[in-house]
Amino acid sequence: MTVINVMSTKKLIFVSLFICLSALLLFGCVEGGQTSTSVSDTSDADVQVSVPEFSSASEVKRALVKLTDEKLYRSLYTEEWYASYRKIVSEVNDFVISPPEDENECISQGTALYKKLLASRAKAEYARTDVPTVHIYADREIGREEYIEAKVFIIDSANGTDGDIEETITIRIRGNSTATADKKPYNIKFTDKTSVLGMKEGRKWCLIANHYDKTLMRNKLAFDLSAAMGDIAAIQSRYCDVYVNNKLQGNYLICQPVSDGTLELDTKKGDFIVERIVVLEGENDFFLRGGAGFVFDTPERTEMTRGEQRKITEFMEQVDDAIAAKNENKITQLIDVDSFVSAYVIHELLKDCDMVTGSTYFYRKDGILFAGPIWDMDLSTGNVSRYYFQDKYHIYNNADGYGDKTGDSASGIWAQQEWFKTLMKCPFFADAVKEKYAEVLKDIENLYSDGGYIDTLCLTYGESFARNYGEAGWSISRPYSDFEDETPASTFEANVNELKEWLERRNGYLKDYFNIQ
Secondary structure, three states: OOOOOOOOOOOOOOOOOOOOOOOOOOOOOEOOOOOOOOOOOOOOOOOOOOOOOOOOHHHHHHHHHHHHHOOEOHHHEOHHHHHHHHHHHHHHHHHHHOOOOOHHHHHHHHHHHHHHHHHHHHOOOEOOOOOOEEEEEOOOOOOOOOOEEEEEEEEOOOOOOOOOEEEEEEEEEOOOHHHHOOOOOEEEEEEEEEOOOOOOOEEEEEEEOOOOOOOOOHHHHHHHHHHHHOOOOOOOEEEEEEEEOOEEEEEEEEEOOOOOOOOOOOHHHOOEEEEEEOOOOOOOEEEOHHHOEEEEEEOOHHHOOHHHHHHHHHHHHHHHHHHHOOOHHHHHHHEOHHHHHHHHHHHHHHOOOOOOOOOEEEEEEOOEEEEOOOOOOOOOOOOOOOOOOOHHHHHHOOOOOOOOOOOOOOOOOOOOOHHHHHHOOOHHHHHHHHHHHHHOHHHHHHHHOOOOHHHHHHHHHHHHHHHHHOOOOOOOOOOOOOOOOOOOOOOHHHHHHHHHHHHHHHHHHHHHHHOOO
16 A cells, blocks of 8 residues: 655745844844735735824834834745835835935825835735644743743635734643653643634644654544544644744644633533543542543633532433443433444544543533543554553553454454443444444545545645654654654655554454444
C-alpha cells in the first residue's frame, strides 16, 4: 500500500527583515490592518478612513511619527503590499525631515500623507500559504502555570479571508505529558466568544501539537470519524502552521477543548462534564463502583454547592448501578445509548491506549448521560510503546504472555473495559454496536484505502506536514516520549503507510469479530 508523496522540497519564503529609519521615524514592528483584495493602488480614493483635523504643522508631524512608529509584524504581509507601504513611509520620512515652510501648506500635505498611510494600512494584505497560519507574539516566555497576554493573528489559507483574526489574547502551555515536550501545545483565550477559521464560537481554543504522532493525523482522524458517526458529539478542528515570535513551531490542530461550551450545556439545570481518570488527586475527584475515578470538569467543584456535587455523584452512581445490573430499561432511561455505541466503536477501532485512564469524557445534558466527545488520540492505532513498564502497554501490543499473544497490536478486543465491558454483555447494546459498525464500514475502509481520507489529508496538508519536519526541524524518526512507538519509520510516507496498514488489519479483525461480511 502506498501513500501520496507529500514531502516536497518546495519552501514558502517569508521575509522577516526589520527596516530601521531615522531617529525621528523608528519604524520597527506594526499591528496589521484589515485585509483587502487589492494593494496595487494605495491612494485613498476607494478607502474610507477617518482623519483628524490638525491645527498646526507640529501636530500633524507628531501624528505621522506616532502612526509610523506603531508595531508592524513584517512577516505577516505580502511583499507587494509591504513594498507599496514602504514607499509611503519614505514620503512621510522626507516630509518630516524637510516639511514646507508655509504652515498651512505643511498641514495640508501632512494631512494628505496621514490619510494615505491610513488608507494603505486599511488595505494591508496578509501573506497566505496552503494552510491557515497562527502567529503569536508574546513579550514574556509562555509558561505552563499561568496565562500571559499576547497578540494573535490567525490568517486563513488561500481559500479566503473570512477566517482572519487580529486580537489580544491570553496564552499558556497546555497538556500533561505533552506539556513537557519540546514542541509545546498551547491553550489560548479570547476576551469574547470567537469563531476561529469558520468553526463554532468559543472563548478557549487549543493548539494541539501532535508531537507524539509522526503522521500528525491520529487526533484528526478520531475527530472526523466521530463527526461521520452522526450521533456522538464531535470536536471541530483545522490544521494550521503556528509561529511564536516569528519562529515556526510546526503543524498543529486548532480546536476547542471539550469543556468550553461546544456542548451548549446549562449547568444551572444540572448539566455537567466529567472526565474518567485513574488516580484521584484532590477534592475535584470522586469514586464509583470498582474504583472508577472521575473528576468534575464543568462546572468545577469550587463552582458548586455540596448539594449540587452530591446530586451529580448520585446520578453517576445510578448509571453505574443500572449498567452493573444490566438493566436495559434503567440504562436506556439514564444514558444516550447511541452515543455510547459510537464511542465504543471508535475506541475499539482506533484502540486508544489511554481509554478509561484519562481524557475519556461523559456529559449530562437534559438529564441524560452521553459518552464523548472523543479526545486525545495520539497514542492509538498502533502508536504505543512495546516496552513501557505498565502492563497495559504489553496487553495493548499483545506481547508474549499478554493479550492474545500475537505480537500485533491490531489484534484483540481492547475497548471492553469498565462500563463498556458490561454493556457489551447486554444483547441490546451488543446488537446496536454490530449494526453501527456495519453502518459506518465504508467510512472506516475509506480511512486507509488508496485515495481515501488519509491520502486526502496528505494531499491537502502535505506541505505543512513537510514544514513540520523540515523548516521547524522536528525529527521524523526519533520518539519524543516513553509512551509512543519506539521505532518510528525513517520517512513520513513510511509512517503514514504503517498507519494505513494497521487500520486495514484492525478493520479485518473487527469485521471477523462482529461477523460482518
